[in-house]
Amino acid sequence: MTRRKRSLSGEERTLWATVARTVAPLRPEDTVPPPPPPVVETPPSVSVAAKGTGTPAKSGKLGKAVPPPPPPLHPIERRTLTRVARGTIEIDGRIDLHGLTQLDAHDRLRGFLHDAQSRGSKLVIVITGKGKVGAEDPYGMNERGILRRRVPQWLAEPGLRNIVIGFEEAHRSHGGGGALYVRIRKKRTAHKAGGA
Template identity: 30%
Template sequence: MQDDDFSLFQAELRGVKPLKHDRADTGKPKPDRKQFNTLRQAATVSQSEIKVDGLSDQFVIDVGAEDALYWAANGMQEGQMRKLKLGQIPFDGSLDLHGMSVEKARDTLWEFLAEATKLEIRCVRVTHGKAVRMDGRKPMIKSHVNTWLRQHPQVLGFSSCLAKHGGTGAVYIILKRTMMDGRDE
């Protein structure tokens, strides 16, 4: 019976040529460990510095100190925006960005809007200031806030406040709410 197995094996190997070398091809060479660790460390550092919050500074819309801000997302009802502009929607949270750097203002605004959304708050006020600058340049925080709010996924619209709430130095912001407690958009 073993002869039968051997002859079957030989028949299966007929036409097969033996290998001429005894080393296996393992593909590309191993990376240099030192270089690999340096690259890994550099990637880790740069990732922690990049904040992925969806707010871009690539194109900032410059606005003047006294310019009124107004923006509504597609599908936002005109009646709701009119009420917002007239200060008829009460705001349940307020944030003051005066004196902050642009980066600090960005982080603070993002955290504030995230918290407001989590708490199902419908309307908030953000004071960005007018920053009338001696050098004649446009207000930085106001211009950035105007740009960021248009990009934020939870913002349905915003409008400059009434004078008693900060005028053109602040905005009312109307936020999306989730379908919690049977409420809907």
């Protein structure tokens, strides 16, 4: 009966290479060359087309393309805030969310910001109101001013980052802590193919 020759697994090759490095040969001419490095297989998520372009294909679950991350928010510069407070920079629009439920306020805010971007607005004011906890409600169970807290969270959502560059509390003359200045990102226009 002839014995079949078996090749070493990757783990066995690594173990053999480690042991072989620690052993001193009896005669230098008997030195055994180290085994070849293990073959690393490419993951199946990298497409053949991406290999040819030199850029790795990004994929998520089930091979779907991962969208790029939304642009980061940037604070409004102090100089710009001063100029807005003095009236040197014009405010292109405003929305007052007083008295609305969270759901209505969120929907109206999104619509307002989309419209502002479409109109080419650069700076708008969002009025949330200051809100106060009443004396009869020391634990904030019937909290007022929820929009003052929630609107900044909504403005930071990934879905609005393509519209909102940044936001800051408004100057006292524009509502102070009950309002926000919001800088609007310029709307990207689709370029025509062929440079026409």
